[in-house]
Amino acid sequence: METPSYQYQPLQHSDSVRILILHPSPDELDPIECTICHERLSGVSLDYQAVSYTWGNSGLTHVIHCNDAKLKLSVGKSCHAALRRLRLPEEHRALWIDAVCINQKDLSERGHQVRMMKDVYDFASGVVVMLNDVVPECRLLLDELAEAERILDELAKAGRTLDLSRANPVRNRPSSVIVRQLETLFEDPWFKRTWVLQEVHDKDLVTIMYGSATIPFDALRTLYFGYDGTKVTRSPWSLPLRLMSDGLQEYTTPQFNLWNLLFWSRECLATDPRDKVFALKSLVGPGQEDLDLLIDYVTSVGECFKRVAEFLLPVLGLRLLTATRHPHGLDMASWIPDWSQTLPLQFGSFYVETFETEGLGDWFSPTNIENQERALISYTYNECLVDPILHVIGCQYARIVECSRVLQFVDIDDVDTQMLRIYNKFDDLRRYLNEESKIDSSETNGHFSGKIFDGKIYGRIKIPSINQTIAMSLMDGLSLDYNLRRLAGTFDRTLVSNCLTDHGKFLTPHQYVKTTILPQYEHSQLYESLQECSIALMQDGGLVIVPGAAQDGDVVCIIAGAIAPCLLRQRRDGSWMLVSGDCHIFGDTRSTLAVSDAYVDSHRSQAETFVLR
Numbered sequence: 212m213e214t215p216s217y218q219y220q221p222l223q224h225s226d227s228v229r230i231l232i233l234h235p236s237p238d239e240l241d242p243i244e245c246t247i248c249h250e251r252l253s254g255v256s257l258d259y260q261a262v263s264y265t266w267g268n269s270g271l272t273h274v275i276h277c278n279d280a281k282l283k284l285s286v287g288k289s290c291h292a293a294l295r296r297l298r299l300p301e302e303h304r305a306l307w308i309d310a311v312c313i314n315q316k317d318l319s320e321r322g323h324q325v326r327m328m329k330d331v332y333d334f335a336s337g338v339v340v341m342l343n344d345v346v347p348e349c350r351l352l353l354d355e356l357a358e359a360e361r362i363l364d365e366l367a368k369a370g371r372t373l374d375l376s377r378a379n380p381v382r383n384r385p386s387s388v389i390v391r392q393l394e395t396l397f398e399d400p401w402f403k404r405t406w407v408l409q410e411v412h413d414k415d416l417v418t419i420m421y422g423s424a425t426i427p428f429d430a431l432r433t434l435y436f437g438y439d440g441t442k443v444t445r446s447p448w449s450l451p452l453r454l455m456s457d458g459l460q461e462y463t464t465p466q467f468n469l470w471n472l473l474f475w476s477r478e479c480l481a482t483d484p485r486d487k488v489f490a491l492k493s494l495v496g497p498g499q500e501d502l503d504l505l506i507d508y509v510t511s512v513g514e515c516f517k518r519v520a521e522f523l524l525p526v527l528g529l530r531l532l533t534a535t536r537h538p539h540g541l542d543m544a545s546w547i548p549d550w551s552q553t554l555p556l557q558f559g560s561f562y563v564e565t566f567e568t569e570g571l572g573d574w575f576s577p578t579n580i581e582n583q584e585r586a587l588i589s590y591t592y593n594e595c596l597v598d599p600i601l602h603v604i605g606c607q608y609a610r611i612v613e614c615s616r617v618l619q620f621v622d623i624d625d626v627d628t629q630m631l632r633i634y635n636k637f638d639d640l641r642r643y644l645n646e647e648s649k650i651d652s653s654e655t656n657g658h659f660s661g662k663i664f665d666g667k668i669y670g671r672i673k674i675p676s677i678n679q680t681i682a683m684s685l686m687d688g689l690s691l692d693y694n695l696r697r698l699a700g701t702f703d704r705t706l707v708s709n710c711l712t713d714h715g716k717f718l719t720p721h722q723y724v725k726t727t728i729l730p731q732y733e734h735s736q737l738y739e740s741l742q743e744c745s746i747a748l749m750q751d752g753g754l755v756i757v758p759g760a761a762q763d764g765d766v767v768c769i770i771a772g773a774i775a776p777c778l779l780r781q782r783r784d785g786s787w788m789l790v791s792g793d794c795h796i797f798g799d800t801r802s803t804l805a806v807s808d809a810y811v812d813s814h815r816s817q818a819e820t821f822v823l824r
Contacts, residue, residue: 214276214280214281214282214283215281215282215283216282216283216284216285217247217277217278217282217283217284218282219314219316219317220249221320222249222320222323223249224251225323225327226251226252226253226327226330227249227250227251227252228249228250228251228252228307228312228324228331229247229248229249229250229307229311229312229313230247230248230250230257230259230305230306230307230312231245231246231247231294231305231306231307231308231311231312232245232246232247232248232303232304232305232306233245233294233297233298233299233303233304233305233306234246234298234303235298235299235300235301235302235303235304236298236300237300237301239295239298242274242275242276242280243275243276243291243294243295243298244275244276244277244279244280245275245276245277245294245311246277246278246279247277247278247311247312252327252330252331252334257334258305258336259305259306259307259335259336260304260305260306260307260335260336260337260338260339261306261307261308261331261332261335261337261338261339261410262293262297262306262307262308262309262338262339262341263338263339263340263341263401263406263407263410263411264289264290264293264308264340264341264401265289265341265399265400265401265404266287266289266290266310266482267287267288267289267400268287268288268289269287269482271287271288272285272286272287272288272291273285273286273287273288273291274286275291275294275311284311286310286311287310290308290310290311292344293308293341294306294308296341296420296422296423297339297341307331307335309324318508318509319509321508322506322507322508322509325489325490325492325506326492326503326506328409328490328492328493329409329492329493329499332409332410332414332493333414336416337414337415337416337417337418338410338411338414338416338417338418339417339418339420340401340407340411340417340418340419340420341401341420342396342399342401342419342420342421342422343399343400343401343421343422344422345421345422345423345424346395348392348395349392349395349396349421351386351388351389351392352389352392352393352395352396353421353424353426355385355389355434356426356427356430356431356434357430358382359382359427359430359431359433359434359438360427360429360430362381362382362433363427363429363430363433366381373433373438375436375438375439375440380437380438380439381438382438383438384437384438384439384443385434385437385443389434390443390444393434393435393443393444393446394444394446396421397444397446397447397449398446400480401451402449402451402452403449403478403479403480404451404479404480404481405476405479405480405481405486405487405490405491406481406486406490407451408450408451408454408476408479408490408491408494409490409491409492409493409494411451411454411455412454412455412459412493412494413454413458414455417455419431428452428455428456431452432448432452432456435448445623445624450475450476450479454494459472459494459496460562461496461497462564463564464498464526465495465496465497465498465499465501465502466522466523466525466526466527467526467527467564468494468495468496468498469488469491469495469502469519469522469523470523470527470561471561471562472491472494472495473487473488473491473534473550473561474556474558474560474561474562475561476490476491477550477552477553477554477555477556478553480553481551483508484512484515484550484551485508485510485512485515487550487551488502488505488515488516488519488550489505489506492506501522502522504518505518505519505522511542512541512551513541513542513543514543516541516543516547516548516549516550517543517544517547517599519548519550520546520547520548520599521599528772529603529770529771529772529773529774529792530560530772530773530774531546531548531792532546532770532773532775532777532789532792532793533556533557533560533773533774533775533792533793534548534550534556534560534792534793535547535548535549535789535791535792535793536549536552536554536743536758536760536790536791536792536793537758537760537788537789537790537791538760539551539552543598544598544599544600544601544823544824545788545789545790545823545824546601546789546792546823546824547599554742554743555738555739555740555742556739556793557697557739557740557775557793558739560774560775560793598824600786600822600823600824601822601823602820602821602822602823603770603771603772603773603820603821603823604770604771604811604818604819604820604821605768605769605770605771605773605777605807605811605818605819605821606768606769606810606811606814606817606818606819607766607767607768607817607819608749608766608767608768608769608776608796609749609750609751609753609755609766609767610749610750610764610765610766610767611747611748611749611750611755611757611761611762611763611764611765611766611767611778612662612748612749612750612763613662613663613747613748613763614745614746614747614748614757614761614762614763615663615745615746615747616745617743617744617745617759618741618742618743618744618745619742619743620738620741620742623734623735623738626734626735626737626738627734630695630734630737634688634692636683662748663683663746663747663748663754683746683754686797690798694754694756694795694797694798695737695740695741695756696736696737696740697740697756697795740756740795741756743758743759744756744757744758744759745757745758745759745761747761749767753796753797753798754796754797755767755776755794755795755796755797756794756795756797757778757790757791757794758778758790758791758794760790760791761778761790761791762780764780765778765779765780765790766778766779766780766781767794767796768821769807769810769811769814770792770807770811770821771807771808771811771818772807772808773792773807774807775792775793775794775795775807776794776795776796776807777789777791777792777794778790778791778794779821779823782824785822786822786823786824787821787822787823787824788823788824789823
């Protein structure tokens, strides 16, 4: 007779949860047996560990046996592997693991449990992070981590901490073999998962399991920073690990806290795109209960992101537009950000809550409702409408006449390769880079047309409005670098002579390029600025960074209340599609934060109303 399937019973109380009691077995190959109990978080005797892991391919399932093996329950491969590794040989183990303890098919229960996820992890006696099984080639890494742990323990016994400022570190930096194994560790999908952020943030006891080995967090951090405070690998110190040790920046409203978290977690992944928002609730801080109305698995992804936009808009105003970049295939208005995207966003828009502008005080504060109402003429939303509509005021700046090839980087190393090819075309950069023998100039020219690169049509003309030489090849090389990183204005060579080294010496232009343009963090800045973007030529001869979806005929606009130039595309009915709310005009201080109102005020005769659908 076939074993019947486990049937989930409704949870009875607002703080009810299911706890999985994992039965012991000395044989790793024995079938997994467990008991699933209903408990209340308010129960004084409740003691369990919460599991943080990656779901993986949910289509590959295994069976576990429940309640004295009388019932069976199908779970994913990753969940099954985690339970097998967590099983003790002789003792029962109480666990909370989402794939089993939440009825994933009951969307109402799923939403309720997600709303109380902070309590689930806070009430746990500890959090167990489950990475993948150890590959044989990583044994040296585990030995090095054990040595790092021993060093830290000895320092702790002596009442000391690791002094990263010491000229002679406590241990030599790890070998290249160990560094490669460390990079393999950081390729584990757990480090990219959105849900793990709230699972490990501000928890008293977090255990990291790599195969059957346990990795102490402090030892991992010490090794990553090479015992002397400097990174040993280009792999990033991932956001989950940062949240295990560092506090979050807190802002004055839950809306801005969510906005900031959406920026930091943009590259994190979630099987369900809605979880890119829902998983951040417990990180929002004061006022996080305001997000409860957003957490609803019955609604579509598009409807979810519409509600997020409605939640953010009253506080952020048209700053919200900076997170929008097309294309995306969701059924929602063009101006609503798609939070399932992992494309880079510009840091300042999400980090600075109030812009202090000379003579204007906090006029551009996102909480200045008078300013938002001035910028946002009206917001039309009706449940019967497919798309909510924005009416905004702005000016058409210039039309796009040609776009370059879309810049696509595989990783930071690829940024190095591609940007060196581009920079090789500029005399004052090529001297310093010394890359002439390695670069194929024909490959460089493939990025940009003649119009964009050498100004074959327009010639050597100055644009009076921005005092900028059109065409990339006619620009000062350092000014080009300045603009490709979306820094406002043009490069001022007097800044170089004003840059002091740590030893009090002034930098030469050569030293500036070597120390400022070439380091990794600058390439990271180029990645953030240019990934999936094009350099476009405008009808006035100026250049602008636009998203890869830009087309000839699209219009660069300055919108009152926005904090970056926008790219709009007119529809047949006269309304406009927002292609991007985050463009950068070369050499133009209007690409800095919070000056769009001033531009529109000074061009009132050209101002018009745009209907964004």
